[in-house]
Amino acid sequence: MIRVSHRYGRGRTKAKxxxxxxxxxxxxxDEQRKWYGHEPGRFxxxxxxxxxxLKDPQRTEAxxxxxxxxxxxxxxxxxxxxxxxxxxxxxxxxxxRT
Numbered sequence: 001m002i003r004v005s006h007r008y009g010r011g012r013t014k015a016k017x018x019x020x021x022x023x024x025x026x027x028x029x030d031e032q033r034k035w036y037g038h039e040p041g042r043f044x045x046x047x048x049x050x051x052x053x054l055k056d057p058q059r060t061e062a063x064x065x066x067x068x069x070x071x072x073x074x075x076x077x078x079x080x081x082x083x084x085x086x087x088x089x090x091x092x093x094x095x096x097r098t
Contacts, residue, residue, distance in 0.1 A: 005084075023065065046091075
């Protein structure tokens with residue numbers, strides 16, 4: 001099971017966030033994140049670009065790691081945005097569910 005949750009605040013440390021695994025390699029690039037800016041009208045394009053970026057070899061390895069975790073236990077993807085339906089975590093959850 002893969003869930004998306006708003007529990008993480010930008011700048012928060014791994015220890016303070018109390019997470020089991022911190023997979024930074026699956027996060028959108030700073031360039032993509034800044035371009036998107038959580039503007040709803042850009043979500044479809046952001047989603048397309050982010051999914052393309054996830055095919056990079058380094059990101060593919062991290063994605064495979066997350067997929068393997070989700071087979072053994074529930075995985076919650078954390079995001080700083082309160083608009084979960086247009087978040088990078090929602091895009092990532094969709095990729096992991098396929």
